[in-house]
Each structure stands twice: as structure tokens, then as C-alpha cells.
Amino acid sequence: MLRAVGPGASVVVCSTCRLSAEQREDAAGRRGGALLVEALHRVRDGDPAYAAVAVQDMPCLFACDRHCAVHVRGTGKVGYVLGDFTPDEEAARAILDYAARHAESEEGVVRYADWPQGVKGHFIVRTPPDGFVCS
Template identity: 40%
Template sequence: MTTWITVCDTCKQEGWEDGAMEQTDGEQLAALIEDAARGTETIKTRRVSCLMGCKHGCNVAIQAPGKLNYTLGRFAPEAEAAEGIVAYAEKHAASDSGQVPYREWPQAIKGHFVTRHPPIPADE
């Protein structure tokens, strides 16, 4: 089953306005995640403008139908973070419930979980 990585491309870390950056931190992280996910069979990526987690930027959501969904934040726009996010998403995709045992979490995502959402019920 496909797991989606949704990346907030408007995230800006503290002090962003002081730099001469042409891209937001979220845009930079999104590009790195897209590169890291290229060629994976179970991961798709998308960008959205604002996940409303500004105090936790840079934010991503790990999502799949019928599974636990997660919001992660406080990432620097770096390759190590992107690779860890994609590695976790691959484990999420392989899990029936979306839950990944802590011992299998990539180091790069530890300490970055913000929220967990139960799956939406299949019927009313």
C-alpha cells in the first residue's frame, strides 16, 4: 500500500527572514524528500502550503488510508532528515496498521513526532 509524505512547503524556521534564501526551509526539505523518495515503490510525495504547525516547522505528515497517520516536525532542511523521513515512511507502508516499532525508527526522526491520528473509520 502507498504511504504519502505530505510536506509543508511554507515552513520557515526562526531567523529565516534574516537570510538571503530564495526558498523557504519547507521548499528545501520538500526537494530533499522528493529526491530521497525517487525510485521507491510504496512512497509518494506531495507539497502543501501550510500544515498549521508553524511552531514545529519544518513539518511533514506520513499518511495512508486505513492506517495510523503521523505529523512530524522540527526538521532542518538537510539530506539526513529527508532520508530518515523516507526510511520511516517505507516502514509505515510495510506495516498493516501504520505503527512502526520504536526500535525500527531511523535515528533522524526520533524526537520529531508531533501528533498521531487514528485512521478514519471505514464506515459510519
């Protein structure tokens, strides 16, 4: 069930997420999560500013009430699950902008003033790194 991935900064995308709150798939039968994975890869591969952030996917993050969910994480850092994105390049860029700032931070905490507008209102939960809790 588990698939090994490299350590470090990453955005883990739920590849089976709904397209939207109202729709499971687009007209071609593609899930929103799969479309978001593709958008994230296109944006990441087209901009060297995102080279330090891996894009990984897995089926179901169990955030099913919130479509197009992602987990922003890094080794030894607080992680964040976000959702309710439109699976397009604008959302992908906002997610990667946030993930790059997260990667640059010491503990995974990015000042609110530095959040891209496109991620505000999308946070679902924060996750402590293994061996720590937040104080």
C-alpha cells in the same frame, strides 16, 4: 482548495514552513518547507527502496510552532505529523525510511526500535484513520 492525490503511502510536506525556529527563509528567500520538498524528491527518486511512498506537498499544515513539518500517512493507517527538521537530504532519508516502514506496517504502527534515528524526537501528533480511533 482541495487537490486530488492518489491513495496509499505518502509523505505530505508543508511547502510554506519556516527554514528553522529562528529563520523564515534562506539567503535566497526560499522557505524550509520548499527546500525539504526538493530534498525528499531527490532522495526518493534516487532510491528504488522508496518507490512505494509518494511525496506530496501543500501549503501550511498548521504546525507553525514546529518548522519543516510533514505528515506520514497511508490508507487505513494511523498517521503521524513530525516537525523540526533541517531541510536537507539527511532528514529526507530519515523521513522516507520511516515512511517506508510505516507503509509496510499493517496499521501504521512502527516499533520504536525500528525508527530511524533521524525521526526520533520529531513527532508532534498521531492521527487516526477515517472511521477509527486508537485503543
